[in-house]
Amino acid sequence: MKQTRLFTTLAVVAILGLGGCQSTVHKMADGETSISKKIMVQKPWARASARMAKAGAAFMTITNHSMDNDRLISASSEIAKFTELHTHIHDNGIMRMRKVEHIDIPKGEMVALKPGGDHVMFINLKRKLNLGDKLPVTLEFKNAGKVEVEVEVKAAGAMGGTHKMGDVHKMH
Template sequence: MTDFSRRAGLGALIALVATGGQGQAQPQATIRAEAGWSRAAGAGRTGAGYLTLRNGGAADRLVSARAEIARAVELHTHMHDNGVMRMRPVEAIEVPANGSVTLEPGGMHLMLLELKRPLNQGDQVPVTLVFERAGEVQLQLAVQSAGARGPAPAAHRH
């Protein structure tokens, strides 16, 4: 083997390892996060994130999320338990193929645990969503008033 072919082979091996064996082309995310919003909440408290996920490809699952403003972000749902509504963590949120799912008050949502600073009306809170297939998707939660029931109309514009 020549010195050139050894270097070329080594370079190809390094490229293969660095890209996880997928070559240089990375899959395009088929999931969009839209109309993200939250309600105002105090530092040290718990906040929530609501949004719509639109999937233009195969079925996927939201498996985690993170935000610098919170100690942790959990995926949650509301459940009836002996006539009482309770929030419970879920392992993942299914996003159907070529469909959508809405995270909203009284249903699936993100829980922002132990806020590091307050969520003030008018703030934009960056959140990273992690999907099983699509990878990471970034969005901004537009903070509404503490009693808001939905996103402000501007949150729907893209």
């Protein structure tokens, strides 16, 4: 079974102590969206929602150009009643979504908020998210302060950069 194999592989990695899983990448991408002196937010996006959907998620990459560790402490938007920071815990094949108090952005690093991991969560959406919408969202960092970004709404099945075809998958 695939799960068993996956589990064993994970166990092997854990035993060998190679499991330093961090959702950080050092490579820079183009298309920067918002810059404060210390923090750069790139490619913020969300998925189109159904008419009755109450929840949505936004993803982006955040780079800390300062000499100090920083931390995303909150997000706010007009689109939803509540805007929170969330993560997913992958528990042996079960996905558990949980609220987090903050997301660490270490100095000199790029942190990816991406599907299946950390994200900005919209709870009780006030309206449907339509393909092509730009949603103003304010991010607040412990050191860098407030950063305004525009979240672009992509297709419902979009993957961002994680899967090649995700961005261009057509709506039916």
